[in-house]
Amino acid sequence: MAGGDDLKLLGMWASPYVLRVKLALSLKGLSYEYVEEDLRDKSELLVKSNPVHKKVPVLIHNGKPVSESLIILQYIDEAFAGTGPSLLPADPYERAVARFWAAYIDDKMLPALNQSAMGKTEEERAEGKKQSLVTVETLEGALRDCGKGKPFFGGDSAGYVDVVLGGLLGWVRASDELHGVKPFDPERTPLLAAWSERFGALEAVEPVMPDVSRLVEFGKMLKARLAAPPAAGASN
Amino acid sequence: MAEKGVKVFGMWASPMVIRVEWALRLKGVEYEYVDEDLANKSTNLLRYNPVTKKVPVLVHDGKPIAESTIIVEYIDEAWKGGYSIMPADPYERAQARFWARFAEEKCNAALYPIFTATGEAQRKAVHEAQQCFKTLETVLEGKKFFGGDAVGYLDIVVWYVHWLPVTEEVIGTSVVTDKELPLMKALFDRFLAVDAVKMAWAQALKRRKRPRLHPNPTSPSLPPSPPLPSHKSQRSRLGALLPPARLCGEARTR
Numbered sequence: 178m179a180g181g182d183d184l185k186l187l188g189m190w191a192s193p194y195v196l197r198v199k200l201a202l203s204l205k206g207l208s209y210e211y212v213e214e215d216l217r218d219k220s221e222l223l224v225k226s227n228p229v230h231k232k233v234p235v236l237i238h239n240g241k242p243v244s245e246s247l248i249i250l251q252y253i254d255e256a257f258a259g260t261g262p263s264l265l266p267a268d269p270y271e272r273a274v275a276r277f278w279a280a281y282i283d284d285k286m287l288p289a290l291n292q293s294a295m296g297k298t299e300e301e302r303a304e305g306k307k308q309s310l311v312t313v314e315t316l317e318g319a320l321r322d323c324g325k326g327k328p329f330f331g332g333d334s335a336g337y338v339d340v341v342l343g344g345l346l347g348w349v350r351a352s353d354e355l356h357g358v359k360p361f362d363p364e365r366t367p368l369l370a371a372w373s374e375r376f377g378a379l380e381a382v383e384p385v386m387p388d389v390s391r392l393v394e395f396g397k398m399l400k401a402r403l404a405a406p407p408a409a410g411a412s413n
Numbered sequence: 414m415a416e417k418g419v420k421v422f423g424m425w426a427s428p429m430v431i432r433v434e435w436a437l438r439l440k441g442v443e444y445e446y447v448d449e450d451l452a453n454k455s456t457n458l459l460r461y462n463p464v465t466k467k468v469p470v471l472v473h474d475g476k477p478i479a480e481s482t483i484i485v486e487y488i489d490e491a492w493k494g495g496y497s498i499m500p501a502d503p504y505e506r507a508q509a510r511f512w513a514r515f516a517e518e519k520c521n522a523a524l525y526p527i528f529t530a531t532g533e534a535q536r537k538a539v540h541e542a543q544q545c546f547k548t549l550e551t552v553l554e555g556k557k558f559f560g561g562d563a564v565g566y567l568d569i570v571v572w573y574v575h576w577l578p579v580t581e582e583v584i585g586t587s588v589v590t591d592k593e594l595p596l597m598k599a600l601f602d603r604f605l606a607v608d609a610v611k612m613a614w615a616q617a618l619k620r621r622k623r624p625r626l627h628p629n630p631t632s633p634s635l636p637p638s639p640p641l642p643s644h645k646s647q648r649s650r651l652g653a654l655l656p657p658a659r660l661c662g663e664a665r666t667r
Contacts, residue, residue, distance in 0.1 A: 229515060229548065243507045245514060255503035269490035273478045280480055281464065315464060 182257075184209035185237040187223050189216055190387055191395050194246040195234040197344030201253050203381040204335060205261035209236075247279055250340060264337040278319055278330065279341040286312040287345070294356050294396075295403065309360065316342075317366040324368070328375055335376060343376050350377075351392040355400070416475030419444040422458050423468045424451055425620040428576050429481040430469040431613055432569050436488040438609035439496045439564065448620050482513060485569055499566050512552050512559070513570040520545045520571075527584055539586055543593050553596045557603060564607055568600075577601065 186202070186209050188195035202209055214223055214233055226235045226242035235242050236249045243252045254264040265272050289312050292305030324330060330338035349360050350373075363370035376382060419437065421444050423430030437444050449458055449468055461477035462470045470477050471484045473491065478484050489498040500506050523542040530538045552559060552567070559567035578601065581587050589597045604610055 238504075241504055243504070243511075245511055248507050248510045248514070251510070252503055252507040255506065269487055270473070270476050270478070272490065273483050273487040276483045276486070277464075277478070277480055280483065 182207075183237075183239050185212060186210070187212050187214055187220070187226065187235040187237070188233045189214050191347070191392060192233060193344040193348055195344075196347060196385070196387065197246045197340050198234045198236060198249050198253075199385040200340045200343050200382060201250050201264060203385050204264070204340065204379075205253060205257055206381075207253070207257060207260060246344065247283065247341065250337060254337070262334055262336075264331075264340060266331070266336065274323060275330070275337045278316070278323070278338045281312070281319075282316070282338075282341050282345075286316060290345075290360060293358070294352070295399070297403065306358070310365075313360060313366055313369065317369050320368045320372060329372070335379060335382075339372075339376055342372075343382065346373060346377055347387040347389060347392050348396075349373065350389045351396055354393050355396040416472070418474070420447060420472040421445070422447045422449055422455075422461065422470040422472070424449050425617050427468060431617060432481045433469045433471055433484050433488070434613040434616070435564075435569050435609055436485045436498055438613055439498065440488060440492045441495060442488070442492055446616070446620070482517070482570055485566060489566070496563075497565075498560075498569065500560070508552075509559075509566045512549065512567050516549055516567070516571050520549060524580075524588070527586070527588065528580070535584070535586065539588055542588050546589065546594050546597055550594055550596045553600060558600065564604065564610070568604055578605075 184202070184207060186195070186198055188198070188211060190213060199211075212220070212222070214220060216233070219231055222237075223233065223235060224231055226237055227233075227244045230244060232244070234246055234249060235244050236252065237243075238252075238256065243249050250264060265275055286309070289305050289308035293302055293309045294305070296302035296305050320330060324332075327333055329335045330342070335343070345360075353359050359370075361369040361373050377386065419442055421430070421433055421437070423433070423446060425448055434444075434446070447455070447457070449455060451468070454466060458468065458470060459466055461472055462479045465479060467479065469481050469484060470479050471487065472478075473487075478487050485498060500509055520542070523538070523545040526538040527535060527542060549571070556562075558564050559571065577589055581589075588594075589601065591598050605614075
């Protein structure tokens with residue numbers, strides 16, 4: 178690779194989407210400069226790098242910005258194909274399956290989890306809880322059937338789907354204290370519960386995980402603001 | 414005996430399904446098309462896509478893939494060599510994926526209210542959609558297609574390139590005009606002239622079954638099954654039959 182790849186990550190410490198990118202960079206062994214953004218006072222660099230959404234994470238590689246966490250993950254995998262382990266499998270079919278579950282996590286599971294915690298009414302939150310259960314159990318099924326007894330979605334080592342789900346781990350851990358809910362309940366979804374422990378303990382993962390007690394404090398503050406207009410949205 | 418070959422489970426009018434057919438045709442891949450009645454889904458569809466139960470589903474040698482944008486990338490990777498759908502450069506790929514998501518999430522969301530609104534509310538909705546398209550249009554500057562000289566991933570994903578002329582007839586108002594969106598308008602015409610696109614479109618219309626009575630107060634009395642007319646009149650006939658919101662709600666998948 179020519180002269181020094183300059184990597185800069187614009188992020189926010191509590192964002193699960195930003196965490197995904199940190200996890201991917203860590204797993205690949207890539208060094209980068211991290212810039213913490215105040216989402217209520219976005220930097221000029223952020224606005225210039227992601228003018229369409231103005232959201233984090235943004236990865237800037239040699240001056241060129243890439244936005245949207247799933248897109249950034251795939252970019253890292255492709256632009257740094259020779260460095261560290263691959264995130265996506267080599268086989269086209271397995272790649273399609275991995276992309277499917279990543280999309281499922283973002284499009285079905287995450288919105289349900291958000292709604293169960295942050296829904297404005299009791300009914301909304303109840304509906305969110307119901308959907309969360311369905312989607313989490315479906316994901317448990319995916320780990321069981323596609324995973325085939327392997328420790329990670331990616332097989333013997335962590336891959337794309339592990340990183341996509343892994344971004345949520347901080348909040349998953351905080352959820353019990355915040356909402357009295359264990360999204361990966363060891364009784365209902367034993368594989369996912371075991372996966373959480375295993376993934377969280379990985380050498381490349383443990384150091385980049387956000388502090389859970391800090392997330393709990395932050396979560397309490399967000400809940401208190403529920404009635405008020407939403408704080409500048411974290412991420413993407 | 415192992416299942417061989419390529420099957421597409423679809424619904425004739427679905428914009429998401431036709432993306433898959435465009436991709437397969439651009440690659441020159443032969444496939445069998447299975448039309449689904451979305452009110453009465455086949456056991457095969459439910460077997461191949463138990464998670465979302467939606468079309469399109471591509472089945473390649475017995476292995477199913479769902480979600481249209483994921484299927485299109487799969488087609489590009491599984492049939493390497495020949496026509497390239499995704500850009501070669503990782504940064505360009507990231508850009509294509511970014512704009513595809515923008516088109517899917519923001520522009521689609523901006524389009525749907527146009528169908529249900531009327532009068533001033535509709536005018537406002539049209540304006541919002543045009544703003545969205547204007548952002549997307551910046552990606553087209555200096556290019557024949559989003560993909561450059563030839564149709565690529567982003568051209569395939571921007572489905573209203575195919576559907577918008579039809580829906581504009583249904584709703585009685587133009588969204589993509591020469592005045593507001595000259596580059597997009599030019600792209601539509603160019604895109605619709607591509608062989609793979611034309612042929613898939615013609616096939617889709619052939620598959621259209623005799624329409625059931627959907628409540629659609631704006632449609633005139635339903636015509637009998639037409640023979641295959643020329644391109645422009647196809648749009649009018651289709652426009653008369655289309656219940657857009659319900660259609661997209663049923664068939665829509667990423």
